[in-house]
Amino acid sequence: MTTALIESLVAVAVPVRRLPPPWLRALQWLGFAAAMLAVFSLSHSFRYNIEHCLRAPLWLAMCVGAAMTAVLAAVAALELGVPGRSRRWALLPMPTLAVWLCAVATRDTWIDTGRDALGWSGIADCLATVVLIGVPLGIAMAIMLRRAAVLQPALTAALGGVAVAGVVSAALHVFHPLHATLWILLSNAGIAALFAGLGVLIAPRLLVPAAR
Amino acid sequence: MSVRSRPGQGSARPLHEVSAVAELARLIGAAQAGDRDAYRTLLKRLVPLLRRFIGRQLRNPSDADEVVQETLLTVHTARHTYDPARPFLPWLIAIARRRVIDRIRKQQRTSAQEVDLAAYAETFSTDPANLSEGDWSPRALQEAIDALPEVQRQAITMLKLKEMSLKEASGASGITVATLKVATHRAIKRLRARLLGGSA
Numbered sequence: 001m002t003t004a005l006i007e008s009l010v011a012v013a014v015p016v017r018r019l020p021p022p023w024l025r026a027l028q029w030l031g032f033a034a035a036m037l038a039v040f041s042l043s044h045s046f047r048y049n050i051e052h053c054l055r056a057p058l059w060l061a062m063c064v065g066a067a068m069t070a071v072l073a074a075v076a077a078l079e080l081g082v083p084g085r086s087r088r089w090a091l092l093p094m095p096t097l098a099v100w101l102c103a104v105a106t107r108d109t110w111i112d113t114g115r116d117a118l119g120w121s122g123i124a125d126c127l128a129t130v131v132l133i134g135v136p137l138g139i140a141m142a143i144m145l146r147r148a149a150v151l152q153p154a155l156t157a158a159l160g161g162v163a164v165a166g167v168v169s170a171a172l173h174v175f176h177p178l179h180a181t182l183w184i185l186l187s188n189a190g191i192a193a194l195f196a197g198l199g200v201l202i203a204p205r206l207l208v209p210a211a212r
Numbered sequence: 213m214s215v216r217s218r219p220g221q222g223s224a225r226p227l228h229e230v231s232a233v234a235e236l237a238r239l240i241g242a243a244q245a246g247d248r249d250a251y252r253t254l255l256k257r258l259v260p261l262l263r264r265f266i267g268r269q270l271r272n273p274s275d276a277d278e279v280v281q282e283t284l285l286t287v288h289t290a291r292h293t294y295d296p297a298r299p300f301l302p303w304l305i306a307i308a309r310r311r312v313i314d315r316i317r318k319q320q321r322t323s324a325q326e327v328d329l330a331a332y333a334e335t336f337s338t339d340p341a342n343l344s345e346g347d348w349s350p351r352a353l354q355e356a357i358d359a360l361p362e363v364q365r366q367a368i369t370m371l372k373l374k375e376m377s378l379k380e381a382s383g384a385s386g387i388t389v390a391t392l393k394v395a396t397h398r399a400i401k402r403l404r405a406r407l408l409g410g411s412a
Contacts, residue, residue, distance in 0.1 A: 005281050006255040009288045015246030016292035082293050083310075084302035149290030151310040208290050208310075 022078040022085075025144055029074050032140055033167045036133055040171065044129070047177045058103055063173040065100030069093045070166025077141065077159035081148030083208075090155055093162060100166075101189055126176050134168045134195060145206050153203035161199030165192040237300040244291060255284055262308055269312045274383045279315050283308045322379075322389065356406045357399075364399035367392045 019025075053059040072093035079089040141160040150156045168191050236257060242250035262280045270276040286307045294303050357365055357373075370381035371392065378389045387395070 002259055002277070002281060002284070005284060006252060006259075009255060009284065010248050010252045013243065013246070013248050013251045013288070016244050018244055018295070019293045021295065082295070082303075083290060083306040084298070084304075085306075149286075149293045149307075151306055208286060208307075 019082065019148060022082060023075060025078045025148075026071070026075040029078070029137075029140060029144060029163075030071060033070070033137055036136060037167070037171055040129070040133060040175070044175050046174055049177065050174065053173075058106060059173065061099055061103035063170050065096050065103055066166045066169040066173065068096040068166075069100050070163045070170065072096055073159045073163035073166060074141070077156050077163055078144065078148065080152055080156040080159065081145050081150050083149050083151055087152065087155070090159060093159070097162065097192075100169075101192075104189060126172060129172055129175060130168055130191060133171050134164055134191075137164045137167055138195065138198065142202060142206070149208040150206040151208060153205075153207040154200050157199030157203040157206055158196040159199075161195035161197070162192055164199075165195040168195070233300055236304075237296055240291060240294050240300065241296040244294070255287070258284065258287065258304065261304070265305065265308055266312055269309075270315065272379075275315060275319075279308075279311050282311045282315075286311060352407065353403070356403050359406070360399050360402060363387060363391065364395045364402065367395035368399040368403075371396055 020028075047053065053063075076089045076092040079085045079092075080087070138161070141164060145156060145160060172191075236254060239250045239254035239257070243254055259280060262283050263276065266279045266283070267273070267276045270279060287304065290307060294300070357368055360368065366385055366387065367381070370376045370385065371378070376384065378392055381387070381392055382389045385392075
C-alpha cells in the first residue's frame with residue numbers, strides 16, 4: 001500500500017519552484033501594501049493636519065506602532081507558513097503591538113463633537129478605506145499563505161490578519177482626521193480584532209492538505 | 213524522537229546519522245529539481261523514520277500506517293517549502309506531528325459520536341428471541357446470514373460474530389463506520405423477518 005503510494009507520488013513528481021525565504025515574501029507583501037497606499041493617495045489627500053500630527057508623539061506611536069506591527073506580523077505569519085519554524089515567531093510583533101495599543105489606550109477624549117468630529121460621510125469614508133485597502137491586502141496574504149504549507153492555521157491566519165490591520169490602521173491615521181478615542185479605538189484595536197478574527201475564520205482553508 | 217524533541221538540532225548525534233540526514237536533505241533538493249529516482253529513494257527512506265515517530269504517538273498500527281501515508285502525501289504537497297540551507301528533520305517532523313494531531317482530533321470527534329452497538333444486543337422485540345434459539349437452529353441462522361446482501365453480511369459477521377469494534381471492522385473492510393451501523397441495523401431487521409416471520 002505504502003509502496004504503491006510512493007510510486008504514484010513519484011509518477012506525478014514534477015520540478016517545483018522553491019518557496020523564497022519568508023523575509024523576502026514579507027518584503028513582497030509589504031511592497032504590494034506600499035503600492036496600494038501609493039495608489040490610494042492619488043485619490044485621497046492626507047489629513048489636513050498631517051504636519052501637526054508628525055510632531056505629536058502619541059500619533060507617531062500609534063501610526064508607527066501600527067506600521068511596524070504590520071511589518072513584523074507579516075514576517076511572523078510567513079515564517080509560520082513554513083514547516084519546522086518555531087512557534088515563537090508569533091511573539092515577533094508583540095512589542096510593537098503593545099506600543100500601538102498602549103498609545104491608543106492613553107487617549108482621554110472619548111467622543112469629539114468639535115471641528116474634528118466624524119460625520120456620517122467621514123465614517124463612510126473610513127469604512128471605504130478599510131475595505132479598499134484591507135480586502136486586497138487580506139486576499140494577497142491568504143494567497144501567499146496558501147502557497148506555503150501552513151501547519152498552524154489559526155495562529156498563522158491571525159498573524160496575517162494583524163499584519164493587514166496594521167497597514168489599514170496606519171492608513172486611517174494618515175488619511176483621516178481621527179481624534180476621538182472611540183474612533184481611534186475602533187480603527188486600531190477594532191480593526192486588529194476584525195482582521196485577526198477573519199483570519200481565524202478562513203484558517204481551516206489555509207491548512208496544508210495531505211495532497212493538492 | 214518524541215513530539216517534544218528537536219530532531220536535527222542535537223549536537224551529540226552520531227556521525228552516520230548526521231550523514232544520513234544530510235543525504236535526505238540532498239535527496240529532497242534533487243526531488244525539488246524533478247529527479248524522480250532521488251524522490252523515490254527519499255520517500256522510501258522516510259517510511260521507517262515516520263513509522264518510528266508516528267508509531268510512538270499512535271497505538272493502533274493501522275492508524276499509524278494511515279498517518280504515515282498522509283504524511284508522505286503532505287511531504288509531496290509541501291516539498292517546495294523545504295529550504296536546503298536549513299535542517300531537514302525539523303521540517304519533516306513538523307509535518308508528521310501535524311498529521312498525528314489531526315488524526316487524534318479526528319478520533320476524538322468520531323468516538324464522541326460513536327454509538328455502542330452493544331446497547332442494541334437485544335434487538336428482537338419478542339422475549340423468546342432474546343432468551344433462546346426458539347425453533348430455529350444455528351444452521352438456519354448461518355443460512356439467513358449468507359442470504360444477506362454483501363455489506364450487511366460483512367457488517368453482521370464482523371460486528372456480531374467476530375465481535376470486532378466499529379473502528380476495527382471499518383479498518384478491515386474499508387467500509388465507513390456510519391455505513392457499518394446502518395448495515396448492521398438493516399441486517400438485524402432482515403434476520404428477524406426471516407427467522408421470526410416479522411416484517412423487514
